[in-house]
Amino acid sequence: EPEVTQTPSHQVTQMGQEVILRCVPISNHLYFYWYRQILGQKVEFLVSFYNNEISEKSEIFDDQFSVERPDGSNFTLKIRSTKLEDSAMYFCASRAGQIQNEKLFFGSGTQLSVL
Amino acid sequence: AQSVTQLGSHVSVSEGALVLLRCNYSSSVPPYLFWYVQYPNQGLQLLLKYTSAATLVKGINGFEAEFKKSETSFHLTKPSAHMSDAAEYFCAVSDGATNKLIFGTGTLLAVQP
Numbered sequence: 001e002p003e004v005t006q007t008p009s010h011q012v013t014q015m016g017q018e019v020i021l022r023c024v025p026i027s028n029h030l031y032f033y034w035y036r037q038i039l040g041q042k043v044e045f046l047v048s049f050y051n052n053e054i055s056e057k058s059e060i061f062d063d064q065f066s067v068e069r070p071d072g073s074n075f076t077l078k079i080r081s082t083k084l085e086d087s088a089m090y091f092c093a094s095r096a097g098q099i100q101n102e103k104l105f106f107g108s109g110t111q112l113s114v115l
Numbered sequence: 116a117q118s119v120t121q122l123g124s125h126v127s128v129s130e131g132a133l134v135l136l137r138c139n140y141s142s143s144v145p146p147y148l149f150w151y152v153q154y155p156n157q158g159l160q161l162l163l164k165y166t167s168a169a170t171l172v173k174g175i176n177g178f179e180a181e182f183k184k185s186e187t188s189f190h191l192t193k194p195s196a197h198m199s200d201a202a203e204y205f206c207a208v209s210d211g212a213t214n215k216l217i218f219g220t221g222t223l224l225a226v227q228p
Contacts, residue, residue, distance in 0.1 A: 004158065031214065043159075043205060043218035056215060091159065095214065104216065106151075106159035 002026040006092050006107035013082055013114055021077045021110045023092030030097035032075045033104065034067065036060075036088040043091070049075065050097070082114045117142045119189075119206045121219035129227050134178075134193040136222045138206030141187065147209040148189045149216065150180055154202045162204070165189060176200070201226045 005024040013019050025032050034046040047057040049067055066078045075094075079086055092107045122137040140146055150162040163174025170182045176199075180191045191204060203223045207216040 006158075009156075033215075035216075035218075037221075040220075042220045043207075043216075045215050045217070048215060093159075102214070103161045103164070104159075104214070108156060108158040 002105065004092055004094055004105050004107035006090075006110050008110060009108065010111045011113070013112070015084055015114055016081050019079050019082055019112065021079075021090050021092075021112070023075045023077070023107055024073055025075055025092065025094030026096075026105055027073070028096060029094035029105070031055075031095045032067075032069070033093040034077045035091040035093065035106075037091070037109075038085075038088040046077070046090075079112075082112075084114050087112055087114045117146065117208045117217050119148075119208050119217060119219040121204075121206050121222050123222055124220060125223050125225070127225040127227060128196045130198055131195050134191070134196045134200065134224065136191040136204050136206075136224065138180075138189045138191065138219060139187050140189060140206075140208050142208055148180075148182065149207040149209065150174065150178070150189075150191050151205045151207060151218075152202050153205065153221075159205065162191070196224075196226045198226050198228065200224060 007022045032049040037043045045058050047061045048055045064080045068076050089109045089111050091109045093104045095104050118141045120139045148165040151159040152162050153159050163172045165172050165182045173179045178193045203221045205221045206219040
């Protein structure tokens with residue numbers, strides 16, 4: 001089965017630093033998502049992306065966050081100035097976009113630790 | 116607003132025993148419901164989904180879930196647990212319009228030999 005690939009699997013950074021989390025969605029997919037899970041809490045929706053623009057974002061996704069599809073294959077999440085509370089597992093997901101409520105394919109996640 | 120609640124953050128069963136993972140939903144519109152599983156060091160994988168075609172939904176690896184509107188529940192079951200079922204299981208709901216998933220907090224299933 002095709003896979004969504006996320007790199008790195010673990011990222012440690014200092015508070016205030018910028019981080020970029022990378023994802024390679026499945027090649028023919030059109031819709032892309034970022035979710036995160038703070039330890040012990042729910043998996044939370046951050047943002048959805050389609051046709052090179054954000055289609056929906058949550059309250060969590062403030063001005064410190066941005067997403068980009070720079071080259072037609074990668075899908076990145078940037079956190080401009082990390083805070084301690086940004087420590088979480090970040091999941092990228094994609095779907096083909098052909099039918100409603102079709103399956104989302106998730107990556108294995110990037111564990112971000114902000115010190 | 117839509118939400119799901121998973122009762123029990125940790126469930127432990129013996130190998131061969133029944134697995135029952137509970138999920139209750141809240142939705143103002145007919146919901147689309149999902150169960151995802153996350154094995155260690157892997158991404159979330161779809162186990163099964165309910166989209167109103169049938170109330171009893173069969174998924175992969177012998178799992179199934181029953182949609183009960185009267186109880187607003189979508190519990191996940193498997194008749195006989197296997198060691199390889201040890202993983203974290205997430206219930207999720209979608210409104211069908213945006214395909215955005217709202218997840219529960221997850222249930223970590225341990226299978227004892």
